Amino acid sequence: MISIKLDNVSLAYRLYEKLTLTAPDRRLGGLGGKIGRSGGKQVVQALEDVSFELKAGDRLGLIGPNGAGKTTLLKVLYGIYQPSAGTVAIDGKVDALFNINIGFRPEATGRRNIVLRGLISGWTEAEIQEKMPEIIAFSELGDFIDVPFKTYSQGMAARLAFSAATALDPEILLMDEWIGAGDAAFQEKAKRRMDELAEKAGIIVLATHNESLLESVCTKRMTLKNGRVEAFTTKPAKRAGTRAKS
Amino acid sequence: MRCHMPIEMAIRDGLGGSLWPAKNNAPEQRIAILPAMIAALNGAFDDISKAMRLHRVWIALAHEDIGDQHRRTTLGPLWMLVNYLAFIGTFIFVFKTKDTDSAGYTAYASIGLVVWFYLMEMISLSVPLFSREASFIQGTRLPLFVYVMRLTVQCIIRASYSVAGCIVILLLSGLGVSAEWLLSIPGLLLIVLATPAIVTVFAFLGAFFPDAQFIVGNIMRVGTFLTPVFWAYHGQGGIQNYAYHWNPFTYFLEVVRAPIASGEFPMHAFAVTAYISLAFWAVALLLLGGYRKRVVFLI
Numbered sequence: 001m002i003s004i005k006l007d008n009v010s011l012a013y014r015l016y017e018k019l020t021l022t023a024p025d026r027r028l029g030g031l032g033g034k035i036g037r038s039g040g041k042q043v044v045q046a047l048e049d050v051s052f053e054l055k056a057g058d059r060l061g062l063i064g065p066n067g068a069g070k071t072t073l074l075k076v077l078y079g080i081y082q083p084s085a086g087t088v089a090i091d092g093k094v095d096a097l098f099n100i101n102i103g104f105r106p107e108a109t110g111r112r113n114i115v116l117r118g119l120i121s122g123w124t125e126a127e128i129q130e131k132m133p134e135i136i137a138f139s140e141l142g143d144f145i146d147v148p149f150k151t152y153s154q155g156m157a158a159r160l161a162f163s164a165a166t167a168l169d170p171e172i173l174l175m176d177e178w179i180g181a182g183d184a185a186f187q188e189k190a191k192r193r194m195d196e197l198a199e200k201a202g203i204i205v206l207a208t209h210n211e212s213l214l215e216s217v218c219t220k221r222m223t224l225k226n227g228r229v230e231a232f233t234t235k236p237a238k239r240a241g242t243r244a245k246s
Numbered sequence: 247m248r249c250h251m252p253i254e255m256a257i258r259d260g261l262g263g264s265l266w267p268a269k270n271n272a273p274e275q276r277i278a279i280l281p282a283m284i285a286a287l288n289g290a291f292d293d294i295s296k297a298m299r300l301h302r303v304w305i306a307l308a309h310e311d312i313g314d315q316h317r318r319t320t321l322g323p324l325w326m327l328v329n330y331l332a333f334i335g336t337f338i339f340v341f342k343t344k345d346t347d348s349a350g351y352t353a354y355a356s357i358g359l360v361v362w363f364y365l366m367e368m369i370s371l372s373v374p375l376f377s378r379e380a381s382f383i384q385g386t387r388l389p390l391f392v393y394v395m396r397l398t399v400q401c402i403i404r405a406s407y408s409v410a411g412c413i414v415i416l417l418l419s420g421l422g423v424s425a426e427w428l429l430s431i432p433g434l435l436l437i438v439l440a441t442p443a444i445v446t447v448f449a450f451l452g453a454f455f456p457d458a459q460f461i462v463g464n465i466m467r468v469g470t471f472l473t474p475v476f477w478a479y480h481g482q483g484g485i486q487n488y489a490y491h492w493n494p495f496t497y498f499l500e501v502v503r504a505p506i507a508s509g510e511f512p513m514h515a516f517a518v519t520a521y522i523s524l525a526f527w528a529v530a531l532l533l534l535g536g537y538r539k540r541v542v543f544l545i
């Protein structure tokens with residue numbers, strides 16, 4: 001059963017470099033994040049006592065100001081960061097899109113990058129070749145697929161990243177704020193693909209500042225502030241999956 | 247990853263299952279060092295076995311690296327061969343004096359330089375390894391040992407060009423091919439087997455102490471002269487005595503060089519190299535097991 005369960009997860013970054021912040025006057029207004037001290041070291045408490053549970057078909061939207069801990073939470077879910085306290089239990093094949101350029105080699109062509117990404121996800125060469133036409137078609141990059149990745153625009157890179165990641169049939173897909181980089185047509189396509197994924201009883205966790213994207217994709221929303229969960233709401237069921245045709 | 251993996255991470259507060267020295271540790275904490283070491287070793291073997299299953303990734307990435315370094319050049323990776331030949335050619339030409347004027351010296355210096363280039367390149371590329379791979383380390387769940395193997399393969403590919411150049415020089419030097427040359431193979435294998443461990447240790451060093459990059463860079467530059475790459479040791483005293491006997495690089499060079507240059511298997515050098523390699527593996531496994539989850543926070 002595909003599921004995500006977090007219990008009292010906390011994560012503190014230690015700051016190894018000297019900070020040029022004057023200690024007493026710390027304004028924690030708009031921005032998230034808290035700089036504190038622990039055993040003589042400066043730490044940023046990026047997540048604090050985060051607990052929630054997601055089940056198959058859930059689409060969670062993460063919102064909160066910059067520095068609230070959204071990216072950190074996604075990286076904890078993906079297993080890149082080990083939390084400093086609490087437990088994370090994840091069941092399902094996870095794929096993540098953090099930053100468009102992550103995991104892509106600028107010098108290699110789009111096609112070669114798809115191969116590399118597939119290998120990184122544990123695919124065989126044959127499986128990659130089988131998926132290749134579909135990935136290229138979905139990205140609509142056409143002849144640009146054989147051009148070095150470094151020449152792509154942000155939107156083109158986003159298309160490739162999204163196409164490759166979702167072609168791997170993830171059961172859990174984590175996405176950071178970058179999705180806005182694609183143009184409107186591609187965002188529409190991406191939404192449809194996310195709907196398909198959720199209908200296959202997958203889980204999506206999406207961090208975004210884009211209200212309309214959140215409205216149309218997500219069934220639940222979680223507001224983070226200073227690393228704490230401020231609100232967790234579930235939308236009325238009727239809205240879920242009502243993006244029939246567009 | 248492809249399989250269903252229920253990830254259950256139960257993390258004890260603060261310690262995180264690592265060897266991170268806990269402050270305020272009471273005596274009972276010290277007794278827990280052995281279990282911590284065993285846990286570290288388990289973690290290290292887990293990382294390594296995952297990396298081995300992903301061998302296609304590091305082989306592909308290593309080829310990309312070699313390709314990137316020579317993209318848009320006409321000779322491509324052959325530049326590595328040219329570089330080696332130019333270096334060794336200069337040295338043989340410059341140092342050709344009465345006692346070095348022999349096929350023996352040519353062999354001595356050319357083999358010494360192959361091994362030295364390999365060690366120098368491997369170590370200097372290891373120190374910034376994790377920060378160079380920051381984008382992958384912060385964005386994917388690849389085991390750290392994948393990056394270690396990627397660099398290992400890259401170094402071996404690069405070295406194979408200078409090895410080819412070295413063999414040509416040996417054949418042309420008039421030394422005469424002999425069966426003893428095969429006795430170099432155990433030494434070569436030993437160095438290759440030690441490579442991932444040495445890379446791991448220096449990569450962690452670089453991650454925890456960014457200054458290490460400059461310290462190691464200086465040591466390696468000075469090492470070119472303090473290591474018997476071009477000069478031979480004939481029982482001189484003074485600095486050469488120390489530079490020969492107390493320099494770990496000496497033994498790495500000798501295991502490969504002695505069989506060809508002097509026709510005998512260097513038992514002592516082989517033993518010393520083996521001990522050094524084992525020590526590196528021990529440290530590498532502990533570092534990998536204890537600190538691999540911390541690297542992402544440091545780079």
Ligand SMILES: Nc1ncnc2c1ncn2[C@@H]1O[C@H](COP(=O)(O)OP(=O)(O)O)[C@@H](O)[C@H]1O
Nearest residue numbers: 013032033034044046066067068069070071072
């Ligand atoms: N690598 C890091 N080292 C130290 N602090 C970090 C690091 N990454 C993020 N932080 C801090 O953690 C907090 C949460 O960051 P993040 O998760 O990126 O927020 P968001 O994605 O919601 O904007 C911020 O205060 C940020 O400064």
Ligand SMILES: [Mg+2]
Nearest residue numbers: 070071176177
């Ligand atoms: Mg973010």
